[in-house]
Amino acid sequence: MRKQLIRRYFITGLLIWVPVAITTWVVSLIAGTADRTLLLLPESLRPHALLGYDIPGIGIAVTLLVIFITGVLAANFIGQRLVRWWESLLNRIPVVNKIYGAVKQVSDTLFSSSGEAFRKALLVRYPHHDSWTIGFLTGTPGGDVANHLTGDYISVYVPTTPNPTSGFFLMMRRSDVIELDMDVDEALKYIISMGVVAPTPRIR
Structure with missing residues (x-):
């Protein structure tokens, strides 16, 4: 009895x-990465030079501020011209232009309010016909690929568990997938938890 009680208390702890611990580790990792952006500042403008000591996490505030200011500047006519000039410069650099072009196209698609990428969670058969998993709609096949597919196909991203940043890109018949009445955030939580944290059923 005492052994079971100790075990229950230990599991509760x-x-x-x-x-x-995991949340602290993730936040520390993000903060550490953001703090390294301060290395881009001149030595005289870094917190240690100005205050005499480092401030953990200030890199996050600086990063968010830089992103916000960039958005404000890029929203006006002069800022848009500077952005076009910068992109034109990068497009002239071999290798860099390929990487930048691909990454920009992906980010434009993901963050576009009018796009359909990662707006819907799907139930798909994977890795074989008798098993199911959750995927996300990313669009429709394009280019020469579409010329070789007969019927109505969609592009699907199937993330791995528990790390959804890696996964598989599949092209599937629309009729073979089921659109879920589930928010993308709920679906991601379900995937990351390896099916432990199930979404709350919707009341119809």
Whole structure:
């Protein structure tokens, strides 16, 4: 009885501390990455030079501020001309132009409010016909690929568990997938938790 009680208390403690530890690790990783952006500043403008000590996490605030200011500047006529000049410069650099062009096209598609990428969660058969998993609609096949596909096909991204940043790109018949009445955030949480945290059923 005492052994079971100790085991229950230990598991209860794990359920409290494991999410806290993982969250702290992720936040620290993000903060550390953002802090490294301060290395782009001149030595005289870094917090250690101005205040005499470093401020952990200030890189996040600086990064967010730079992103916001960039958005403000790019929204006017002069800013748009500068952005076009910068993109034209990058497009003239071998290798860099290929990488930048591909990344920009992907980011424009993902963050476009009018696009359909990652707006819908789907139930798809994968990796074989008798099993199912969750995928995300990313668009429709294009280019020469579309010329070789007969019927109505869609492009689907199937993430891996528990790391959804890696996965598989599939082209599937629209009739072979099921559109879920589930938010993308709920679907991601379901995937990351390896099916443990199930979305709340919608009341119809």
